[in-house]
Amino acid sequence: MNFLQLNNFNTKLRNLFFLGLSLIVFLSSTSIIAQKSYTIVLDAGHGGKDPGNLGNGFKEKDIALEVALIVGKELEKKDDIKVIYTRDTDVFIDLWKRGDVANAAKADLFVSIHCDSHTTNAYGAGTFVLGLRGNKMNLEIAKRENAVVLLEDNYKERYKGFDPNSAESVIGLSLLQEENLDKSLEIASLIQNNFALKLNRNDRKVKQDNFQVLRETIMPSVLIELGFLTNKYEGKFLNSKIGQKQMGKSIADAIKNYISNLKLNTVANKIADGAGLEKEKEKQNGIEFKVQIASGKNKISTKPYNFKGLEDVEIVELGEYYKYYYGNSANYNEALKSLEVAQQKGYKSAFIVAFKNGEKVSVSEARK
Template sequence: MPRLKKLIIYCLGILFLISAESAFAQKNGFTVVIDPGHGGRDPGAVGSSSKEKDIVLSVGKKLGELIKNNHKDVNVLYTRDTDKFVELNKRAEIANKAKADLYISLHCNALDRKRQSPQGVETFVLGLHRSKDNLDVAKAENSVILYEDDYSTKYQGFNPNEPESYIMFEFMTDQYLQQSVYFASLVQNKLVNNSKRVNRNVRQAGFLVLREVAMPSILVELGYISNAVDERYMKTESGQRSLANSVYIAFNEYKREYDKKSHVFTNPNRQTATTSSPATRAEARDGASEYRVQFLTASGKLSNNSPQLKGLKPVDFYVEGSTYKYTYGSTSNLNEINNTLKTVRAKFKDAFVVEFRNGVRVR
């Protein structure tokens, strides 16, 4: 029981740190961290003629180059870009220090050679193990900490081979789960349809490296190195290029949606003018936050009975440049605005919460 309490306290501490990191982060641009698993003295899974550490490093660097070449506003960081061993907590530290917006961990799966190996790609997000197979994958990837000195102290007594250690994941935050699942679904879809990989679905499991990062994050198993067909594909240059390209296409879609909801425009010195109907707005004291649900943009002002508003009344708007941004609801209570968001999303699925202070949109 003392050990269980220690695990729970540690998890609650992580929750606090993640919340603090999110609340106070102020960054410019978008940062993605690419994490090729294993490396150096840790080969990862070993196939008949290849090693996981080499395959994922090659795919990771190809992915990074695609992002750099096509998204000048994105900062690409690697947890490793050479064949070196990097401890799991150091990988997370790289991402957290950079206040990254997205974390992509790349791996290859494997089964014991005594068992017939399946084939295909899986994309994981942090969560509970829904099956023994998911737990086995998490155990295999988490076992990298056994290469680290004093891992028991460093990871608060976590032992990757003991199922009871994974109880801590029941207490982990789902703060980034929705974004992680969305991105994981994009990646899985592109790997299956673009690279023609066998689909083993999006899954949840307790990966230490995903637990430690304070941002949307996924872990991709690019294929089974213990399967002859998968291994042959993954170790070829063309296969690695295709895998990297599929993940890149998914990233491109994710980034486009991120920009849409973050309202990234070409003019960094834009001014925001707010025009509102006072009756629809909450009275907020100076400096206090006011929350609204933004659901629509238009090139001009809409009439109150416009069919584009889908019957929402009363609505508010603010203006950026020549674009009218329409909002619904106004409150200083986050729980209340989240309930409003659910209502609005029944009509506008891309609606999201925006924050104002003294009538000005907070970025």
């Protein structure tokens, strides 16, 4: 065997080694993911002696429970999802116990379901995550939902002087789940998009505010306001079986999408870790492939919830425009996989671009 043959043999052997390593990492990663069970806690707001709002004679506690049960039934069809209810009958549950249920179960997600009310003919669905005070209307919603603490035994001791009618108390609620905010915003956006785009409900957007029930949890959490019972037409829709089914299925579909994103990100991270040495070697030639998913004059935060769940989106400013890239890799085949993921997420016009030592070059040149 001459030197050239030996060199080719070593190259093939090295490639075979890394291929085997990647395959082992991938199989072990998917095995771990397959065994992972995701616990979702569904919280039907109010209940028992607390009816919630009674706009147009409809009962918030009943509608919230029916929708929660529909969501749970849809999720339970998946083998890797475990559903826990804070209540599955018409009973009163303290706010702190609702969060306690989720914390004790080490839940992956907490979803609290409510119906809204207002003195005007307001309508539409909104989703909230824990955060600082928003506008005056959001503050009033938070105060109203928090007011249920007054019905609990020993509420003065448990909530340490919390006054649900005080704006200062609402503003002062601490952000115990700050590290989960990104994921809370991601699932909230998925839910809200389903309401607005699939059901054509009036979109009241994703907002941040200080709900006591969210404050008690230590995992990604959202509070959903299905709509306004004080609006005659919306109240009738939410009180109907078809309305409850549509809203419940939209929430369940968003949760399943959220879990799918968690799985994809976990597998991608494990494969990336296993192939790290090979990537570093490939990057020595200064070649990078990226998938361009969007461009425009508006600067958008690269959080996953702004890009349909895609993580590690990169933003580059070029003159008056901003370009958004996904899937930075030195390997063209990996770039193709990133392109496929982006297109599956809805970025149908996404395409691969190439850079050498930071300068844009043609993809064909980079592949040489």
